[in-house]
Amino acid sequence: MSKPLQEPTFLILTALLEQSQHGYALLADVERLSQGRVSLRVGTLYAALDRLTGEGLVAVESEEVVRGRLRRTYCLTGAGADAVAVEADRMADLARTARTRLRRLRPAVGGAR
Numbered sequence: 001m002s003k004p005l006q007e008p009t010f011l012i013l014t015a016l017l018e019q020s021q022h023g024y025a026l027l028a029d030v031e032r033l034s035q036g037r038v039s040l041r042v043g044t045l046y047a048a049l050d051r052l053t054g055e056g057l058v059a060v061e062s063e064e065v066v067r068g069r070l071r072r073t074y075c076l077t078g079a080g081a082d083a084v085a086v087e088a089d090r091m092a093d094l095a096r097t098a099r100t101r102l103r104r105l106r107p108a109v110g111g112a113r
Contacts, residue, residue, distance in 0.1 A: 002083070002086055004087065004090060005083060005084075005087045007034075007038060008030070008038055008040055008044070008048060009048060009052070010084065010087050011030045011033050011034055011038055012026060012030060012040075012045070012048055012049070012052065012058075013052070013057060013058070013076060013080050013081075013083060013084045014033060014084055015029040015030055015033060016058060016074060016075060016076035016080065017076060017081065017084060020061045020062075020073050020074060020075040020076075021073065021074060022071050022072060022073045022074070023042070023045055023046060023049070023071075023072070023074075026045060026049075026074070027039075027040055027042070027045055030045075049072075049074055052080070053074075055079075056077055056079050056080075057076070057077055057079055057080035057083055058074045058075065058076055058077060058080055059074070059075055059077050060072050060073070060074060061073045061074060061075040
């Protein structure tokens with residue numbers, strides 16, 4: 001059994017499922033995916049990307065200099081896609097369990113929601 005992903009890591013990997021992205025685009029996409037709940041700082045994102053690259057979950061797809069600064073574009077690896085699939089299944093199982101328990105609770109409290 002693999003270790004559960006932290007929410008920011010899951011969101012970064014999920015953002016890369018659709019397309020390769022550079023750091024600032026990833027910041028915006030993570031915020032959009034989380035509906036504004038997760039707003040990563042630049043340093044936090046790049047530390048996570050370095051870690052994920054080291055773990056083989058993402059890779060640097062390209063590098064270019066834009067306005068005098070190096071811009072790296074990151075892509076998801078097969079292992080990264082697998083990690084998202086495992087985590088999505090884990091969260092779905094937890095949500096099913098919660099819904100089952102909620103259905104059992106509702107009749108006991110007069111059906112209130």
